[in-house]
Amino acid sequence: MFTRPVVATVALTTLAAVGLAVPSSAAPSSGTAGSIGVGDKVWPELGNGGYDVLDQRLDLRFAKGLASYTASTTLTARATQNLSSFDLDLLGPKVTGVRVNGVPTTWKTTPQGELVITPAKSLRKHLRFVVRVDVRNNLPQATEKDPFPPGLQRYGGWVQTVNQPSGARRIMAVSDHPAQKAPTTFSVTAPATLNSIANGKLISVRKHGDATTRVFREGRKIATELIQIGVGPFTVLHRTGPHGLPLRYAVPTAQLKEIEPQLASFDRSIRFMEQRLGRFPGTEAGAYVSALGGELETQGLTLMAADAMTKEGFENNGTAGVVLHEVSHEWFGNSVSPRRWADLWLNEGHAVFYTNQWSAAQHGWSVEKSMRHTYEEAGNDLLVNGPIANPDPSTWKGDAAPIRPYSSAAYQGGALTLYALQQTVGAKTFEAIERAWVHRYANSNAGTEDFIRLASTVAGRDLGPLLRSWLYSKTLPAMPGHPDWKVGPA
């Protein structure tokens, strides 16, 4: 989380509604309705059933002054059942048109964030279809009273994206679950006086009047929670990382000299992780250093706060460790994405675990001491929102609800589980498990049971009882090899 400055109110531009909308009740059709979600216990309404997403194009056009935008989603999908209707996730933006295979189609929205689309003819199982959804939305500036919502965030001439875990559906229609991640093309149209950036490689730039359109392509699958779309007065620097890996950094033009020296921390973090896991899983890496900030592992383009990247901010905020944490997510979370949100410990537990390793190497700290501290001081308090791999959504209330299941169980609990595994199998076998994990499930999805199975195969012994005792318990088990560690207060 990051603090927000007090900002002046700016009048919002309202766009005229475009008239493609055909809201109506569903026409009878053969087939059955796709389910509202992918069957995620933590987030039942996220993602959608009845189809696989094969590819998508997200087209955003920001108005002058950035106070509003229009957006089009073009999703290529394959039906996994005969579909009488299907959903996308959408919460907030106004729908201005829906087409299936080019034909205007009936639709309705629900307060739970479903856009229910009913084509005139049902969609046949196994066949591909293309759905296009056009929306428009306002993009008010954050104020102290009304802080940044999840999704697109604007302050002055800056726009950034903070979706984790479910902000993408607040920007435009998507299938908003990592299980439905897909290769994505981004087209961003912004005022020509500003720069723009998104995940993936820049493939074209076109100026038209007082706007510029940049098109980016992320050819690997990308989860909607990892999307980054940025607009602002920044300059993009290009560097080369290990084995020719392209690095790019979008940096506030006014702070270029101040921030540039600290950017090398990304290169160093990539090298540190590559020594332990093998090659970086992406085709490019780098950061979007924004005036707003809030660190987030948006794929191939980590979001960083400008004030944490100046020399002073870097030292005062321990930013090098934050960079390592976010870079480690390129392996754990971005390349190997969770099947369900209960698998989040595989992202955050790994990020904390490797940040601990890095801190130990950098500062001469003891990993054992740090793990012991977490185990004894935080103890069972870690599990207030449920077991490590079985978070309980009913415990997330109020402000915490939109960020479920991000809790200490996933972060510190996940890291303690990995440490328990390492203590049990030894450092060499543990590294072999980790390398096998990021290789086997690269550019894919995997969950807790996949990890248990793979760890057992690599170690040549059944690690199910050990790992399940950590992952599904309401209290932390004894730490293998450290019977003297005592769990803190429950």
Ligand SMILES: [Zn+2]
């Ligand atoms: Zn993280």
